[in-house]
Amino acid sequence: xxxxxxxxxxxxxxxxxxxxxxxxxxxxxxxxxxxxxxxxxxxxxxxxxxxxxxxxxxxxxxxxxxxxxxxxxxxxxxxxxxxxxxxxxxxxxxxxxxxxxxxxxxxxxxxxxxxxxxxxxxxxxxxxxxxxxxxxxxxxxxxxxxx
Amino acid sequence: xxxxxxxxxxxxxxxxxxxxxxxxxxxxxxxxxxxxxxxxxxxxxxxxxxxxxxxxxxxxxxxxxxxxxxxxxxxxxxxxxxxxxxxxxxxxxxxxxxxxxxxxxxxxxxxxxxxxxxxxxxxxxxxxxxxxxxxx
Numbered sequence: 001x002x003x004x005x006x007x008x009x010x011x012x013x014x015x016x017x018x019x020x021x022x023x024x025x026x027x028x029x030x031x032x033x034x035x036x037x038x039x040x041x042x043x044x045x046x047x048x049x050x051x052x053x054x055x056x057x058x059x060x061x062x063x064x065x066x067x068x069x070x071x072x073x074x075x076x077x078x079x080x081x082x083x084x085x086x087x088x089x090x091x092x093x094x095x096x097x098x099x100x101x102x103x104x105x106x107x108x109x110x111x112x113x114x115x116x117x118x119x120x121x122x123x124x125x126x127x128x129x130x131x132x133x134x135x136x137x138x139x140x141x142x143x144x145x146x147x
Numbered sequence: 148x149x150x151x152x153x154x155x156x157x158x159x160x161x162x163x164x165x166x167x168x169x170x171x172x173x174x175x176x177x178x179x180x181x182x183x184x185x186x187x188x189x190x191x192x193x194x195x196x197x198x199x200x201x202x203x204x205x206x207x208x209x210x211x212x213x214x215x216x217x218x219x220x221x222x223x224x225x226x227x228x229x230x231x232x233x234x235x236x237x238x239x240x241x242x243x244x245x246x247x248x249x250x251x252x253x254x255x256x257x258x259x260x261x262x263x264x265x266x267x268x269x270x271x272x273x274x275x276x277x278x279x280x281x282x283x
Binding site for chain 1: 182185190248254255261264267273274276279
């Protein structure tokens with residue numbers, strides 16, 4: 001099933017891809033830094049760390065990210081998914097500024113603006129430009145066709 | 148190791164560049180192989196509608212390309228750990244994150260035959276610079 005325009009469901013999957021990865025990493029970071037220092041001498045402590053709330057939430061979010069990422073790649077181009085979901089970096093910056101009340105430098109705001117512009121450029125375009133094994137119709141966008 | 152202070156022709160410069168290149172290339176290989184696997188499997192939503200969640204999981208797990216992609220993603224992860232052990236996070240983080248955007252777009256065009264048009268290239272460059280600023 002290849003679409004010129006994304007359905008609401010597909011848009012939701014891309015939003016989950018964008019949000020779950022940075023939020024999962026943030027949860028893992030928060031969980032691991034709140035634990036006492038872990039060493040290889042006590043490997044069971046590392047195993048136990050996976051069951052602490054923040055680390056468990058981080059792992060769950062990253063599993064969700066991977067499932068959504070694979071789903072998105074099954075109906076959209078890699079170059080589309082990768083660029084359209086870069087917006088997740090912006091989410092982290094906005095959370096840092098407005099939820100954690102961290103200072104965000106002008107350089108980082110510039111990064112937010114550039115990523116937003118990039119995502120705004122690519123997101124309205126066609127998600128898939130090539131044929132797949134399950135899509136026997138003509139490619140949505142012929143190679144070299146004007147956009 | 149502070150990359151910025153290294154002379155361009157020194158061994159340290161090239162060692163740092165090789166480590167960053169290893170992370171970027173293995174990460175790109177992982178992404179492209181995974182994308183190729185999912186393209187060969189087909190639309191997971193349709194498979195799930197016909198065969199259920201179990202059928203979709205089986206379709207993914209019986210695709211050898213998927214495991215090749217996961218293997219290279221694991222290589223990229225350990226290469227990043229190795230790189231962070233030798234280079235500053237302030238260098239390795241932005242360099243690998245931003246360069247991967249460009250190499251993924253290039254690999255998608257070359258190996259997956261995606262139509263990476265001018266609009267996508269412009270977006271890739273903007274996002275590459277933006278990620279660099281965010282990660283720096």
